[in-house]
Amino acid sequence: MAETLMELVDLKTYFDNEDGLLRAVDGVSFEIEKGETLGLVGESGCGKSVTALSTIRLIPQPRGYIAEGEINYHRNGEVIDISKLKRHGKKMRSLRGNDIAIIFQEPMTSLNPVYTIGEQITEGIFIHQDADKKSALNRAVEMLKKVGISAPESRIHSYPHELSGGQRQRAMIAIALACDPNFLIADEPTTALDVTIEAQILELMRDLQSEFGMSILFITHDLGVIGEMAERMVVMYTGKVVETGDTDEVFKEPLHPYTQGLMSSIPRIGSKERLIPIKGSVPNILTLDQDQCYFASRCPEVMDICYEKEPPVFGEERNTKCWLYDTKEEAV
Ligand SMILES: Nc1ncnc2c1ncn2[C@@H]1O[C@H](COP(=O)(O)OP(=O)(O)OP(=O)(O)O)[C@@H](O)[C@H]1O
Ligand SMILES: [Mg+2]
Known part of the structure; x- marks a missing residue:
């Protein structure tokens, strides 16, 4: 039986x-199990990062806030609702340092330029x-070794600007994993890297996950990366989850027309099929009728009902928020 982490x-x-x-995040529900990688995918601006930042209470200030909902984190038999904690309170700080770590797309914005890599770890x-x-210090050297940085004893004295992009991303991972977190948020960790370095970092993350056993929330707009990294995936659109399921199943048979659109707009090697982009662009949710x-x-x-009523979520583990799957309506 899978155990829930968050x-x-x-x-x-x-x-x-x-x-x-x-x-930005409008009624999102999903679970992350212990030890799994959950992929979170969707077009730019759909709320992936804000969802992730909410789970560690780092929502951009002063305008952002959690309006409703729960973020239940399971720690040693205790269930902590992170949404109710004080942002900078002792419990939240302890969770950030011991349980939950985050790595971002661009390490230069999160590494501190005036401290050495060793100091930061x-x-x-x-x-x-x-x-x-x-x-x-020993632990820092050991971590740099684990993430594949050569000559770690001297590298711990380097400043971020003295490392290459790929090495910086490795150093970020070392910092994130130094406290042995149970939950790692990886927000587009390889988007800024070229493809060979990306493949290396993805492989490294897979290896470290099997060694450390943490759960990973892997955010990306790249379905190919999801296919390689995540056992289960969640598809977001305009602040809402539109589809959830095992990655294999979603790839084999995407249910939501949005997921189907995403799938047919990715190029496949050797395929001569034409790519079909999703028509139109993401609507301005400020002006949409809810x-x-x-x-x-x-x-x-699209059907008439789609403009009249917000679809609920149909299905359980494998689910989609789309009126096409309303079996009750069909029976009428
Ligand atoms: N600091 C902020 N102030 C106001 N609105 C914000 C802020 N940060 C994000 N938003 C808005 O919240 C929504 C969701 O943004 P978010 O960054 O979560 O998207 P995303 O799915 O991560 O996109 P991307 O793939 O581009 O990273 C967007 O409409 C964005 O403009
Ligand atoms: Mg983002």
């Missing part, structure tokens, strides 16, 4: 922007693991 229940994260209330170990200087399916205006299979 469970998002109807999470709503909004921004109080000048031009109106932006429902040991900082987390000092704060959260009560280690002395020597054992923290009582409808947000994909309706772009959907090739």
Whole structure:
């Protein structure tokens, strides 16, 4: 039986922007199991990063906030609703240092340019693991070795700008994993890298996951990467989850017309099939009527009901938010 690590229940994260209330994350529910990689995919702006940042309470300030919902994190038999914790309180800080780590697309924005790689790895170990200087340094060297950085004893004295892009991403992973987290959020960790380096980093992450056994929330707009990395996947569109399932099953038979559109717009090696882009562009959710399916205006299979009522989620583990799967309606 799979054990749940984190469970998002109807999470709503909004921004109080000048031009109106932006429902960036609008009722998102999904589970992450212990030890699994869950892929989160969707077009730019659909709320992937804000969903992830909500789980560690790093939503951009001052405008962003959790309006509703639960983020239930399971730790040693205790269930902590992260959405109710104080952003900078002791419990949240301890979760960030010991349980949950995050790596971003561009390491230069999250690595501190004025501290060496070694200092940045040991900082987390000092704060959260009560280690002395020597054992923290040893751990830093060991971590750099694990992420495949050569000559780690001298590399710990390097500054971020002295490393290549791929090495910086490796160093970020070392910092994130130094405290042995149970949950790693990887927000487009390889998007900025060229394809050979990307393949190396993905392989490294797979190896480290089997060694450390953590769960990974892997965010990407690249379905190919999801196919390689994630056992299960969640597809988001305009702040909502439109489809969830085992990656193999979603690839074999995507249910939601949006997922089908995403699938037919990725190139396949050797295929002469024409790529069909999804028609139109992502609507402005500020001006959309909420009582409808947000994909309706772009959907090739749109029905009247799609403009009248927001679809609920049909199905359980394998589910989709689309009126096409309403078996009750068909029976009428
Ligand atoms: N600091 C902020 N202030 C106001 N709105 C924001 C802020 N950060 C994000 N948003 C808005 O929230 C929505 C979701 O953004 P988010 O960054 O989660 O998208 P994403 O799916 O991660 O996209 P990408 O693939 O481009 O990274 C967008 O409409 C975005 O403009
Ligand atoms: Mg993002």
